[in-house]
Amino acid sequence: MIPFMKHRPGPICLLLLALAPASGLLAVDSDSLTDATVEEAREAIIEMIWSHQDPDRHWDPVKMPEYESTNQHLGGYTALACLALITAGESYQDPRFKKPLADLERAELRGTYAVSTRAAIWAELPQRFRPRLQQDANWLVESWNADAAGWDYRANPDRTLSRPSPSVRHFGTLALWAASRRGVVVPPGLLDALERVTIRNQLPDGAWHYPSTGQPRSSGSMTAAGLLTLYITQELLHAEEYRRLSRDTSSPVSDAIERGLDWMDSNYDPGRNPGGGRGSRFPMYYQYAVERVALAGGLRTFGGHDWFREGAATILDRLFDDGGGELVLKSSYGPDGKASALRELCFSLLFLSRGRAPIAVNKLRFEGRWNNRPRDMVNWTRWLSEEREIDVNWQVVDIETEPETWLDAPILCIVSDKELPWITPQRDAIRTFRKESTAYLERRSNGTLAEGERPPRPPSIVEVERIRRFIARGGLVLAINEGRSSSFADSVKDMATLLNPGAEWDIVAQDDPIYRYPVKVGKRAKILSMSNGVRDQILLVPGGDITADLQVINRRSESILQTLSNIHAQASGMNRFRPRLDAARSDWTDPRGSTTASLVRGVHGGNWKAEPDAMRGLQSALAESHDIFLTARDRRISDLTRNGRPDLLVLSGTEATSLSEADWQAIEQYVRRDRGVVLIEHAGGSDAGVFAATLEQAAMDRFSAPVRSARRTAVITGDGLADAEDCSSVRWTPYSVMEVFGAGEREPRLRCIEVDDRPAIFFSREDLSHALLDQPSWRIHGYDHDSAVNLMANLIRFGIASRPATP
Known part of the structure; x- marks a missing residue:
């Protein structure tokens, strides 16, 4: 397994930079933190950890820090450094690892921390290290003190332990969990005792503490460790129980997890270990513990705080100074520093490396039975990581939060065995809306709409509006019906009526790419699709109860995992993973700019608004990069100049469509009298661009003029247009027809008709609309986001330049 974005060895000067004298404190704004900055920090930490390596001692210190003994921690620092570097993407075959790993294989380690950390290394390495993993797992099982339900700092299974260390228990549990994922069997009795003692040690406020002689003090790091333990036992002991939908949803484990999460939500602090006490001496261990439990539970936030974004900012603030715009590791973290500095570097690197992995799927939390099978997304993303050989994570998002923040994953998964709670009270209103919408769409299609008639208004449901916003921004909803009842699937169909009244549900064909790419699926589950003509918006698995076979992996799971993997590949643009911090923008940029322009999207009888947020995306991009206030x-085409002459008329569609005589008269008047500019585009670019192709022919007949390439026009070259881009070379969406079959082709394919001796009507059989959303999706044939924005900006500037002279 490799982390997202494989580490690239930095130049020697990076290490020199890391040791340079600091020129000032670094103040990291978590809101503006980017993955590039995190990657720069990771590379500096990696090089610094390598610089700590000693030819003989490897990473073990000459003298152990205070409160640590050589007997307990011999080999532990070397194991921790190796684990951090390998987790960060350093190859175990790097010559610098040869002697440390060989010595770790031979060493008879005596401390639980050291053995646990070494076991975690073997779990990350190829199968030939499996015997070493089994050996360390056996050591942990044999060293388990059954009376105390924990481990001592050294192997003392029979010694009386009055206060077993919860952090030692944390490390031992993590090691056995990692071993179990590689096929090592962990004794159920040990896990059961571990679970019972963890629940028993939970404080009344929901937290866990580090045992001492005084009053128990709730601790952030120990609460994270306690929660992680329960997530692990929930997976290893109770997975089969959660397959049964009829079970009691309340259990000691789930109740303890809820109480612990409530405490974390109320007390989480990204800058310090809440609760203080002994845990305050190990701030980076606290960050590491938070990362471990957050990824295990699919937790996006604690108390509204993005734990990775704010935790990463805290780490950068602590470890780095500002070296005149460069990240400079503080001198105290150099090779001559304390052993505790190396420990902080390692825990920081583990946090930054694991936490930054892309989010493959978000699971929607709502009031009701949304999480019947709590390990379904865990097992999906774990399989996906192994299949794609790239780490991906999953997380829970709440229906109460802003849907734009859900876009850090391409898929929003909604799962239940009961109908959506926001649909039930609106069923009669939805039925009425469906009937009225069908009649309205029929009148619009045959051109019999009354003057000024507007589409029927759907019932206002906040949850539906949030899901609509997610889909409109480019997201895919995957809905999975659990159990034998179809009530959930039926409620999803009702919701779809409100989201897209004109759409119909299609059964995904057996030869559809969902079942064939990138993996050919054996047994194919029935899937229904609701599309906007450009892409799938909702995929519904109406039966089969597939999450039961995601909760517990068995022989039936393979085809389900393959299907879901293919769905993810297509929703992500064939696995075009985006870093966690850079994946989603929470809001569009408000329109602004020194150049003002106007655009009309024309309403016609076809699918004129397949991507409703495309124009909002264009406004945002023009404000950010082109200084255009759009x-x-x-507007109806016949009414396009109601608010004055627009600089550009956009007609978009996804199927062969004819315009009425009134529409053509309005277009002709607009391009002749008002010197207007028209773009006719096939959204999505499929079906050979039939929408644009059909109207090309109609326009040639109307204006008695040929359609020619637009490559010599100002729209492409930018010549004569103020601040225009040169669009003579463009980029296509990955895996599009132009990218695959026109390898190396970079010339735009816009065509145009001249009216009154000037280019006036432009045609694009390739997609522009979806590109403006800046979200990945496979089976889109057209321009990439930047090229689409530049072409649209030039079209608008050409429309501005074409404005009739003011009398």
């Missing part, structure tokens, strides 16, 4: 409106 006003965008939807």
